Amino acid sequence: MKQGSFLMQLHHLLSGFLDPSLAAHFQVAAVRDGKLVLIAPSASWATRLRMHTPSLLESLHGAGFTELESIQVRVAPLAKPPVEKRRKRELTAAAKQALDAMSRLDSDPDKKP
Numbered sequence: 001m002k003q004g005s006f007l008m009q010l011h012h013l014l015s016g017f018l019d020p021s022l023a024a025h026f027q028v029a030a031v032r033d034g035k036l037v038l039i040a041p042s043a044s045w046a047t048r049l050r051m052h053t054p055s056l057l058e059s060l061h062g063a064g065f066t067e068l069e070s071i072q073v074r075v076a077p078l079a080k081p082p083v084e085k086r087r088k089r090e091l092t093a094a095a096k097q098a099l100d101a102m103s104r105l106d107s108d109p110d111k112k113p
Contacts, residue, residue, distance in 0.1 A: 002066045010036065010065070017059045022048055025080050034069035036060070039076040 007028045015023040025045040029037040036057075053071040060068050067095035091099070 010060075013058060013060070013063060014038075017056055018052060022052070025049075025078075026073075029074070029076075034067055036071045038067050038071060038073045039078065040073060041075070041078050043075055046075045049073045058105070093098070 002011065007030070010031070011028040014028065018026075022045070026038050026040050026049050029039045031037070038049060040049050050073045054065075057068065057071055
């Protein structure tokens, strides 16, 4: 839990240093032996991210993350946040009747409100 929170903190910090279009195409994967590992969904996004690694590392050092010595960018699918399943509920008889009445009102162009 602590590691996940740390990675999320790094992700938000790095996102603030990057252009929003690029910030939407990477995730922080891990921190190992002073190396920050980032993932991008394609080689083109990874290349764009790699061009920013020197300035990102400098910004991280300025923010107090001096234990980070390098940044490695890898290509891998980004993890998607879990989607909450919505339960289907049946309309009540009163709701069905109200929707039916509303649809009849909208379909008659000669009627004035």
